[in-house]
Amino acid sequence: MRSLKLVILSVIIVVTACVPPEVSKTAAPVLGQLKVGFDIDDTILFSRDNFLKAPHMSDDPDHVDFGWVNTHDSLYSVTIQPIAELIKYLRAGGHKVYFITARPGINGEAVGRYLSHELGFPVVLNENLFFSAKKKDPVSGHRFTTKHERISKLGLHIFYGDSDTDMIAASIAGIRGVRVVRDARSVEAYSRNYFGDTRSASGPKAPYAEEDYQKFLSNSVGPYGETIYPIYFGEPVTRD
Ligand SMILES: [Mg+2]
Incomplete structure (x- = not known):
């Protein structure tokens, strides 16, 4: 009986030794x-x-x-230079940069080509550029961000974004969200999903007015406790 147990144990050890170790699908983190x-x-x-x-x-x-x-984008979008400089600085220090947008991904490669041209390094779909459209809850009808799923999969440490949902995604993923202050012309055109909606009549979905937003700015802390990163850049020149 004892020898049988020894044989079984030996077989288990041999089989275990032959199973290749599981290879991580993501690259190992680099210290620092x-x-x-x-x-x-x-x-x-x-x-x-x-x-x-x-x-x-x-x-x-x-x-x-x-x-x-x-x-x-190559015709009508303008690169926000303070953020381009920040990206350049991060990459110069050996850090990795990713882009996650809630735009649907139809013709997404073109966005990668444009960002590559503007930033001077390859921005490639599903490598460092990801499309992460919102999902609608069938019961409540609310549309929720899905960016936190990609943030977690990539193992990001910081996420920069202008909208409330960017800050929510960072919070759910458990990382630092940094609010990039939306240009006033964009607030004028698209005030929703930005501190609620500072241009809307006050209500449960729009609790913050313009003066509250200015208070957040002056304190460099947003409504979700996030760091505020104000950007100021000159009048954009569109190429049409
Ligand atoms: Mg945005």
Whole structure:
């Protein structure tokens, strides 16, 4: 009986030794290297004009033709230089940079080509550029961000974005969210999902007015406790 147990044990040891160790699908973290994520619209690109010119698929103002938008940044979007400088600084220090946008991914490669041209390094779909559209809860009808799923998969440490949902995604993923202050012209055109909606009449979904937003700015802390990163850049020149 004892020898039988020994044989079984030996077989288990041999079989275990023959099983290859599980290979991690993601690269091992590099000591001290940050993985930093950036939203695209109103974070690295001032894309208001691209959206204003985009064809619509229906009368719904939100039903934009994203296949068109994703191929027209080179004509109508402008790179926000303070963020481009920040990205350059991070990469010079050996840190890794990723982009996560809630735009639907139709013709997404074109966004990668444009960002590569503007930033001077390859921005490649599903390598360091990810499309992470919102999902609608079938019961409540609310549309929720899915960016936290990608943030977690990539193991990011910091996420920069302009919208409330960027800060929510960072919080759910358990990382530092940094609010990039949206250009005033974008706030004028698209005030929703920005401190609630500072341009809307006060209500449960829009508790903050313009003066509250200024208070957040002056304290460098947003409503979710996030760091505020104000950006100021000159009048953009669109190429149409
Ligand atoms: Mg944005």
